[in-house]
Amino acid sequence: MIQTYSKADAGKALTEAGIKPSAQRVAIMQYLMASHAHPTVDEIFRALSDEYPTLSRTTVYNTVWLLAESGAVKSISIDRANARFDYTPEPHAHFRCRSCGKIVDVMLGELPKPSAPGLIIDSVNVFYEGLCDECVTKQSKQN
Amino acid sequence: MIQTYSKADAGKALTEAGIKPSAQRVAIMQYLMASHAHPTVDEIFRALSDEYPTLSRTTVYNTVWLLAESGAVKSISIDRANARFDYTPEPHAHFRCRSCGKIVDVMLGELPKPSAPGLIIDSVNVFYEGLCDECVTKQSKQN
DNA sequence: CTTCCTGCAAAGGGTTTGCAATAGT
């Protein structure tokens, strides 16, 4: 399934996410909607530098995290940088609180099975994001 | 369930993973077996610096990736560093080939449900590692 | 003696921060 997205589509997606659609933000959103290559900040920056010669990496950083925090796009981190290490022998998933940053183990009923013909899968990681019980309590007290 | 691990336990785990159990490696492995805090390289380094004053970050880096690549521990990367961004609206998982580094989407039958009382979950990430079809073919040709 | 492991120092790369210039309302 090949799908194309216009600048108008991208602008609409931004507005729906509550983000003001500046020219740079629209371009970045459109690029993310069109690309299935899971680009990094640097790849986005280089891809758009021709069309926006003054574009800066700072703006790309600002925008992608704005988008990710609003839920308009997803961030995936699978590289070595800032990795954490974990021995626990039982299969389990990880949960990270987006408010306090705490990382906790959560048990997992069963591992998700991929439909991935031809791939040899060595390892499965499941990672949740959200609000931990403490931060939920804090937030409800504030209101 | 609280469990303690001796240096002998750690040494045995290293040997079983095919890794020579040097003093530093045993200490790092023991620390990972005991800790459920998903430590970073720097946290491991600081935790062991008292007992091993000459320990270097280089050795910790070497060791954790040796351990992770042998499967003795798991690495999880969930921080901002080197993040990639992804718009695709349909739920899907990611697969990364440990030989060529390529990242591809894989469709997912159903999302894993966590048993996580009290947590509010906004987002679920599933991430596989292994060998892609191309690298499987390359490897079998070499043999 | 040889090989592997360790660790210092330096380089490299990605990310964040401060602030001035700019654009949009």
Add this chain to the structure above:
DNA sequence: ACTATTGCAAACCCTTTGCAGGAAG
């Protein structure tokens, strides 16, 4: 004019690399 956004430059990590010293068999 006012406010939000952009983008340059510098600082700030984290990580890797090169190499010399040291440990182990």
